[in-house]
C-alpha cells in the first residue's frame with residue numbers, strides 16, 4: 001500500500017514529484033483553500049486566476065495539473081476540487097477533504113511521492129486527508145499482467161506526505177497511525193471482495209482469517225462442514241450443500257483485558273451467489289463474487305480493532321458459503337432446521353443470505369454480547385430503495401439505529417434508517433414450517449430484516465446493515481471510491497467499536 005508520512009515541510013519546500021492543493025467554488029469563482037499559501041505565493045498570488053484560465057471551477061473531484069512556478073521544489077502542482085467553499089468562519093468538511101485527497105491520489109498513480117497541502121486544521125482533518133489518499137490510491141492489480149496498454153499494471157502512488165499536520169503533536173501522530181491501520185484494513189476488505197470466486201471460497205476465506213489472526217494476535221476458530229453438520233447449523237449447511245466447496249463459520253475475536261463490553265459483528269459471506277436452484281438470470285450474476293462483502297467488512301473491522309488495541313471485546317462471525325445449483329443443492333420447498341431449532345421453508349434458494357446469517361446470529365447470541373451488528377449484501381430491494389451509495393439500517397432498538405446512522409455520518413459513510421414493520425411478518429408464514437425465507441415482494445429489504453430479527457437472542461440489542469447498494473461499485477471511480485469492492489461499513493464498524501470502548505453507547 002501507499003506509504004504515509006507527516007511532514008513539517010511547507011508546500012514550497014517539500015521534496016516530492018507533485019504537491020496537491022485544494023481549490024473550492026466560491027461566490028466569485030475559484031478560491032484557493034488554506035494550506036496552499038506557499039504555492040499561491042510562487043504563482044505571484046494568482047493561483048486561483050491561473051486555475052480559472054485553465055478551466056478549473058473548484059467542483060468536487062475536479063483535478064487540474066500544472067507545472068510548478070519558480071520557488072517550489074515539487075515540479076508539478078495538482079489542484080483538486082473540494083466543492084462549494086464553506087461559509088466564512090467554517091472549516092472544510094472532513095468528507096470533502098477525504099474525497100479530494102482520494103481523487104488526487106488516484107490521479108497521481110504511477111508517481112513516487114506527493115505532498116498533500118490541503119487544509120488540515122486539526123488531527124481529524126489530517127486523518128481524513130490521509131484516509132482519502134490511502135483509499136484513493138488503491139488499485140486491484142493481482143490479475144493484471146505487466147503488458148502495455150489500457151489494462152497494464154500501473155503502480156499506485158508510492159508515498160503520500162501530509163503537510164501542515166504537526167508530526168510531533170501526539171494527537172496528529174495518533175490520528176495518522178489510526179488512519180493507516182484503518183485504510184489498510186479497508187483495502188484488505190476490498191482485495192477479498194475483488195478476488196474472483198475461483199480463488200476465494202469459504203475454505204480459503206477462512207484461511208485468510210487464520211493468517212491475519214496469527215499476524216495480529218487474535219483468537220480464531222473455524223467450524224468446518226463436519227462441525228457445522230454435527231452442530232445442527234441447518235442454514236449454513238443448506239445454503240452450502242450444492243457447492244463443491246463446503247461452508248465454514250469463522251469466529252475471530254479481539255479481546256482486551258480491561259474491556260467491560262463486547263460487540264459482536266456478523267457478516268454475510270457468500271463467496272458466490274448464483275441464486276442456487278432459483279438461479280439468477282444472466283445480467284444479475286456477474287458481480288456476485290461481491291456477496292461476501294459483509295463478512296469482509298466484519299473481518300477487516302475486527303482486525304482493525306485489534307491493531308488499534310481498542311478497550312472493548314469485538315467478536316466477528318463470518319458466515320461463509322457458496323450458493324450453487326447442483327444435484328445436492330437445496331430445492332425450493334425444502335425445509336431446513338436451523339441452529340436455533342426453528343424450521344425454515346426455503347421458497348427461494350436465492351434468499352440465502354438470511355439463512356446463513358440466521359445461524360450466525362443465533363450462535364453469536366449465545367455469548368450474550370452487549371450488541372450485535374450484522375452486515376450483509378442482503379437484498380436487491382434495498383438497492384432499489386436507497387441506490388448505490390447508502391446502506392440501510394434496521395434495528396430492534398430505535399436509539400441504537402440512530403446512533404449507527406450518526407456514527408456513519410461522522411466517518412463519511414452514507415446510510416439511512418429503515419423501519420421494521422411487523423405486519424410484513426405474516427407474509428413469511430409457511431404452511432409447513434415455522435417461517436418461510438421469503439415474504440411480500442414489496443418492501444423486500446424490510447422483510448429480510450424481519451426474518452433476521454427472529455434469530456437474534458431475546459433482549460439483545462441488534463442492528464442490521466444492508467450494504468447491497470454501496471458494497472460494490474460498478475461505475476467510474478470517484479473520490480476515494482474505486483471500481484469494485486469499496487469496503488463499505490468498515491469505518492462505521494470501527495468507530496462503533498471505539499464508541500463502545502469509550503462507553504458512549506448503551
Ligand code: BES
Pocket residue numbers: 273291348350351352353377378379380381383438439444468469
Ligand atoms: N445477494 C443478493 C442481493 C444482492 C442484490 C446483493 C444485488 C448485491 C446486489 C441476495 O442473496 C438475493 O439474491 N436476494 C434476493 C432475495 C429475494 C429472492 C427474496 C433479491 O434481493 O432479489
Ligand code: MN
Pocket residue numbers: 273275349350351352353
Ligand atoms: Mn441470493
Ligand code: ZN
Pocket residue numbers: 270273291350352353377378
Ligand atoms: Zn446473496
